Amino acid sequence: MKSVKVTGKNxxxxxxxxxxxxxxxxxxxxxxxxxxxxxxxxxxxxxxxDKDRDIIRKDIESRGGEPRYPIIIIDDxxxxxGFRKDKITEALGI
Amino acid sequence: MRQRAEAxxxxxxCFLSPDSQFLNDLFEGLKKNEERYxxxxxxxxxxxxxxxxDRDIICPCDYRDPDxxxxxxxxxxxxxxxxxxEGKTSIGPIPERRPKEKLDRAYGTSMxxxxxxxxxxxxxxKTEVAVPREPPQIxxxxxxxxxxxxxxxxxxxxxxxxxxxxxxxxxxxLSTTLTTQQ
Numbered sequence: 699m700k701s702v703k704v705t706g707k708n709x710x711x712x713x714x715x716x717x718x719x720x721x722x723x724x725x726x727x728x729x730x731x732x733x734x735x736x737x738x739x740x741x742x743x744x745x746x747x748d749k750d751r752d753i754i755r756k757d758i759e760s761r762g763g764e765p766r767y768p769i770i771i772i773d774d775x776x777x778x779x780g781f782r783k784d785k786i787t788e789a790l791g792i
Numbered sequence: 793m794r795q796r797a798e799a800x801x802x803x804x805x806c807f808l809s810p811d812s813q814f815l816n817d818l819f820e821g822l823k824k825n826e827e828r829y830x831x832x833x834x835x836x837x838x839x840x841x842x843x844x845x846d847r848d849i850i851c852p853c854d855y856r857d858p859d860x861x862x863x864x865x866x867x868x869x870x871x872x873x874x875x876x877x878e879g880k881t882s883i884g885p886i887p888e889r890r891p892k893e894k895l896d897r898a899y900g901t902s903m904x905x906x907x908x909x910x911x912x913x914x915x916x917x918k919t920e921v922a923v924p925r926e927p928p929q930i931x932x933x934x935x936x937x938x939x940x941x942x943x944x945x946x947x948x949x950x951x952x953x954x955x956x957x958x959x960x961x962x963x964x965x966l967s968t969t970l971t972t973q974q
Contacts, residue, residue, distance in 0.1 A: 720821030720835035722814050722868065723885060744838055751838075755899040765838065765895055766888050780885025 699741055699750040704728070706737040711790055713738035716754060716769040719745055724768040727781045734792050743767065793819050793832070797870065800852055806860045807877035809869055818870045822851055836868035837890070838898040844930045845897050847946060848890065854951035855889040863887075889951075934966040 713731065717724035719742040731738050743754055755765060763769055763777045770778040772789045797819075801808055809815045821835025833839035834849040848854040856866040863886040865872045875881045888895070935949040936942065940956035949963030 718821075718836065718838060720824050722817035722821060723836055725817050726814070751899045764888070765899065766885075767836065767838070782885065 699746055699753065701739050701741045703739045704732060704737065706732065707735040708790075708792070709737040711736075712773050713790070714771040714774075715740035716743055716758065716767060716771075717741070718743060718767045721767055723781045727768045727770065727786075730781070730783065730786065734790075736790060736792070793822055793826075797851075801871055804852075804857065806856075806871045807874060809865070809872055810877050810879060815870070818868055821868075822870075834868055838895075840898050844932070844947065845894075848894060848951070853890075857952055857957065859886060859889055934968060935963045936966045938962050938964055 713736055715724070715727065715731075715738060717728070717740050728738075728740065741754070743751060746754065758765055758769060761771065761777050763779065766779050768779075768781060770776075770786060770789075772778070776789050778785045778789065797808060809818070818835055822832040825835060825839065826832040829839060829841050829843075829846070831843060831846070832851045833846050834851055834853050837849050837853075839846045839849065851868075852871065853866065856871055859866045860871055860873050863883070864876045864881055865883045865886065867886060867888065867890075869883055869886075872883065873881070876883055930947050932945055932947060934943065934945050936944075937949075937953040937956060937958055939958040939962050940953060942953055942955040943966065944950065949960050951960055952958065953962065
């Protein structure tokens with residue numbers, strides 16, 4: 699599974715995203731994090747193999763999530779569905 | 793792509809997103825999907841690449857009209873309601889109306905878990921084992937709208953009739969018998 703790491707000055711939290719390369723909401727989420735200098739890592743699920751999609755689906759389900767993108771996982775415990783600026787801001791303390 | 797979307801919005805009484813950058817990103821996503829799959833699958837949903845499985849999420853998707861009506865925008869927010877287009881109402885991510893079983897098709901064609909009885913015991917306790925998953929079977933049927941007579945050939949009827957906007961419940965399966973003259 700190919701994940702991309704985006705470096706930023708703020709690496710206080712571990713931020714991981716499941717996104718789609720074609721999704722405008724995912725793009726907004728990435729831009730928001732980059733603009734706020736947050737370090738994050740993401741996987742574009744649509745570019746993954748069937749086997750990796752299977753693993754991703756199981757990972758999302760094990761965290762109590764649904765397959766709706768973007769999915770933002772903060773510090774391996776907080777899961778946010780969609781580009782919800784208020785929730786992301788609160789979780790990251792920005 | 794843009795002209796097609798604008799024309800479709802006019803015909804169906806909705807509008808395109810007023811955010812030009814966001815709109816460009818959506819068109820870019822749609823274009824990428826059209827090049828990738830041969831049809832413009834929703835850019836914000838995970839497609840399978842198999843036409844019949846993705847049919848309901850080809851833009852404009854089956855769920856657009858009820859979503860625009862209820863939430864002010866469709867799932868990806870390409871299409872919006874009048875008040876949203878005029879900037880009177882703001883929008884955000886909306887709930888997914890697409891049924892879970894259809895969402896599931898884009899995942900895991902490799903293995904699935906199945907409960908089986910171990911051969912060595914007769915107690916009836918079942919254990920989970922991984923077995924190869926069969927590809928989803930599509931059973932195409934003929935459907936007709938009882939309100940306007942629109943006929944389509946697909947797995948299940950559209951969420952709403954594209955012609956008269958009747959609900960899914962107005963569709964009935966059409967069974968035909970073909971006979972050949974001797």
